[in-house]
Amino acid sequence: MFTDSSELVGRPLSLCSALFACCLCSSGLVTAADDNPLTWKGLTAYGTIDVGESHQSHGQPQNDYYSAGGYTFPNKASTSPRTLFSQNGLSQSVLGLRGEYEFVKGWTGLFKMESAINPVTLRLTDNHKALTLNNGKSITDQTAATDSSLTGPFSMGFYGGVKSATYGQLTYGRQNTPLKENFYRYDPLGNAAAFSAFGAYGTPAGGGSTENARLNNSLRYQVDLGRVHVDTLYAGPTTAQGGSGWQLGAGSKFDRLSVDGVYTEKKRAVVAAPLGIVGTVPAKSAATSVYWLTHTPPQSNLNAGYEYAAINSVSSNDALAGTVSDNKAWALFAKYDFGGPIVYAGYERITYSDPSSPRSAGFDSIGGYTFAVINNAAYATDKVLEAKWIGLKYPVTPKLDLLTAAYRYEQNNYTGNACTVPAATAPGTTVSVNQNNPCSSGTQRSYTMAVDYKLNKYFDLYTGIMASNLSGGLASGFAHTSVYNAMAGIRMKF
Numbered sequence: 001m002f003t004d005s006s007e008l009v010g011r012p013l014s015l016c017s018a019l020f021a022c023c024l025c026s027s028g029l030v031t032a033a034d035d036n037p038l039t040w041k042g043l044t045a046y047g048t049i050d051v052g053e054s055h056q057s058h059g060q061p062q063n064d065y066y067s068a069g070g071y072t073f074p075n076k077a078s079t080s081p082r083t084l085f086s087q088n089g090l091s092q093s094v095l096g097l098r099g100e101y102e103f104v105k106g107w108t109g110l111f112k113m114e115s116a117i118n119p120v121t122l123r124l125t126d127n128h129k130a131l132t133l134n135n136g137k138s139i140t141d142q143t144a145a146t147d148s149s150l151t152g153p154f155s156m157g158f159y160g161g162v163k164s165a166t167y168g169q170l171t172y173g174r175q176n177t178p179l180k181e182n183f184y185r186y187d188p189l190g191n192a193a194a195f196s197a198f199g200a201y202g203t204p205a206g207g208g209s210t211e212n213a214r215l216n217n218s219l220r221y222q223v224d225l226g227r228v229h230v231d232t233l234y235a236g237p238t239t240a241q242g243g244s245g246w247q248l249g250a251g252s253k254f255d256r257l258s259v260d261g262v263y264t265e266k267k268r269a270v271v272a273a274p275l276g277i278v279g280t281v282p283a284k285s286a287a288t289s290v291y292w293l294t295h296t297p298p299q300s301n302l303n304a305g306y307e308y309a310a311i312n313s314v315s316s317n318d319a320l321a322g323t324v325s326d327n328k329a330w331a332l333f334a335k336y337d338f339g340g341p342i343v344y345a346g347y348e349r350i351t352y353s354d355p356s357s358p359r360s361a362g363f364d365s366i367g368g369y370t371f372a373v374i375n376n377a378a379y380a381t382d383k384v385l386e387a388k389w390i391g392l393k394y395p396v397t398p399k400l401d402l403l404t405a406a407y408r409y410e411q412n413n414y415t416g417n418a419c420t421v422p423a424a425t426a427p428g429t430t431v432s433v434n435q436n437n438p439c440s441s442g443t444q445r446s447y448t449m450a451v452d453y454k455l456n457k458y459f460d461l462y463t464g465i466m467a468s469n470l471s472g473g474l475a476s477g478f479a480h481t482s483v484y485n486a487m488a489g490i491r492m493k494f
Helices: 010-029 127-132 178-185
Strands: 043-059 080-087 094-104 107-118 157-164 168-176 214-225 228-235 245-254 257-273 306-308 319-337 342-353 370-375 383-395 400-411 442-454 459-472 482-493
Touching (some): 080 482, 107 168, 127 257, 178 228
Antiparallel strands (some): 043 094, 107 157, 168 214, 214 228, 228 245, 319 342, 400 442, 442 459, 459 482
């Protein structure tokens, strides 16, 4: 199932050669038409292909299904240096179809269908599949994988609706939230997975759970009211994404200054993770071990708050562990255009509480996998996570942009049933890990710099580096608390 750079030499080099050939042709030998050649009678097929070479100071082999390919951000499983033929450094590779049709004067119907893809392995992105492939494996045997909303077909969006210049736009389906949209707009790196702390770590855009950056069965209404624009969303309860959620956003533009704010609440949100390694009867620190897929958990051996699927009811190939919480978040965004250089800044505060209505194990994830172990008591006292950032986009020339930013996460002291201090080494290995209590206060700092050269409207070349450092509770269980990722690549849009 897994693929590292050595196994992919033929396919990536062929793809890369083709892209560079297209680059040279389109930049000088061939002149493309101004109109999108894939548009016909209001229907437009479009896509993005983003590939390159990356190096992590501490990483893991690539996973065929993971959206970023390799780890670009600190992860507990990041253990050794890796150089990989990678993807999605500057933006997510996608294939999509959208359409618009004016059915009555002043009123237009619209729809959008968009899937995230892995251009290296030529598969649909499926981050939950990537997690299940790490079940029961020590950190030294894992491949890159994290939770994400990019799971399965149409993971980027599948919705339809109507719009009017006077009355605004109303859409229904699986779609980005107002919070997610603002993290795109007010991040100078545009949520680039290789260079942005928001592209590599989706928790802020999801208001506490990266899966909630895009919500199923959601109704979204956007309207301009003079100088103020309003953006609202409501999503009813679903099996995969938990309880109801809603968001309210508003903003304005004052000459060169743009500002926005968003408030959001989500009930019974879920964060997915792989199950831990197999062993003898696990202690309290191994409450999410694959051992419990085939053994009845003795309550005397586990902290309260965990729920387990019936034994032998879920295969390890389909099982996930989940942490459930009620989340509230609010965020402020700002940017100022100096007539060329643009300065970006923002702040978000996320509060996690134990769910008011606990969930039972055995429900399906957004990708169709099964949550075999559920933790409903991770936040006996509220966890608070704050995100702060400032950055700059500087057009050195009309075709060359310099992008730089500093990101900071801060966590408070809190209590819960998963606050066990890690052992001196990672389970099943001799790898030493940071032994701070995971529920103690901590910080994470990330600094990034990248350049993006636009050959034309279809192709651009980029390179950059992001370095991160963790301390306190945010470093708990990590083998390496200081890491960096460097990447160079090419992006094609059509």
